[in-house]
Amino acid sequence: MDRRDTIKSLLLGSLAGGALLTGCQPGEQSAEQPATPDTPGSDSYGRTPAEKERDAELMSETFFTETEIVTMAALCDIILPADENSGSATDAGVPEFIEFIAKDIPEHQLPLRGGMMWLNHRANRMFGAEFTACTAEQQKQLLDEIAHPDEEAPELQQGVVF
Template identity: 45%
Template sequence: MKRRDTLKAISLSSLGMAVLPTSELVAAPAPDPKPFKTTPARIPEEIERDKKLMAEKFFTAGELTTIGILSDIIIPADGKSGSATQAGVPAFIEFIVKDQPGYQTPLRGGLRWLDNHCTKRFGKAFAQCTPAQRIEVVEDIAYPEDVKPEMSQGAAFFSQIRNLTVTGFYTTRMGFDDLGYMGNTPNDWKGVPQDVLDKYGLKYDPLYDKKDE
């Protein structure tokens, strides 16, 4: 099953346990993230709060680079749509940690754990590691049931990043298009399906659809 098919099969109630096949994971440098925009469906007080939060900075440039790399490992670009960073996921995560401060300590602590672990293991921070080295580390923390005790903090951190990445990506237009989600759109009525007419021995009367015109 391909990576995007895997994600489509994940229900909202099971996002916390979403694990992608590591054979599908592809590390890529993080491109410049799209800015995160909130919906205009807000009361004035909410709009002002959103503007204030978006004007603030929490993550450093280096931390956002690492978040971008991780999110693109989780959802890389493919032939159908762009990657997580191209959908604006790093900016989404930046907004979320300001909107919900409870994420700040776990995510910043997780980023430091990741860099410290990679420095001990490869002699350099995660962002400076090779794609193969990054995947090696991700494989060690991506599967909660198989994680070694000394990697538990990294596994908890990766689960949070994975959940935020999937949430951020699939609440954007790019994510909607990737899923084929149409939303509330008007139907194009083409009459009763022929197989239903045949089942009940009926014939379609084209004049019926013109009675309300």
């Protein structure tokens, strides 16, 4: 390769690299590429108008009572507690997600509500208090009863299923 070919290669490489870099810069979008109203990370990204309408309808409804939400949050935080590296299930919005799923898929409503009723009934029979009013040790004792299906008693069947 002689000096002339080297200079041509350097010039063409510089021009091509510059054109490539400026062509990929973020900035105003041209008329050919209209702005996308829903961006990644937004609640409605990738949703059709019908899906957005359904989501809005579901979000406007409530299924669980305030007491049930508190019970669900306590249960979720026992299963997934906060630690030094991450937040709890409640911090991640798990109770709200369960509420959304219960509204979106009605078949889950009876098992979820029934399971929480069973949990409170069992806590009342064992400790004389609702599940959320029990101590952490009492809550763990109750959940340990139903966590191991091999050791279940007939009166624990509904709790095991929950």
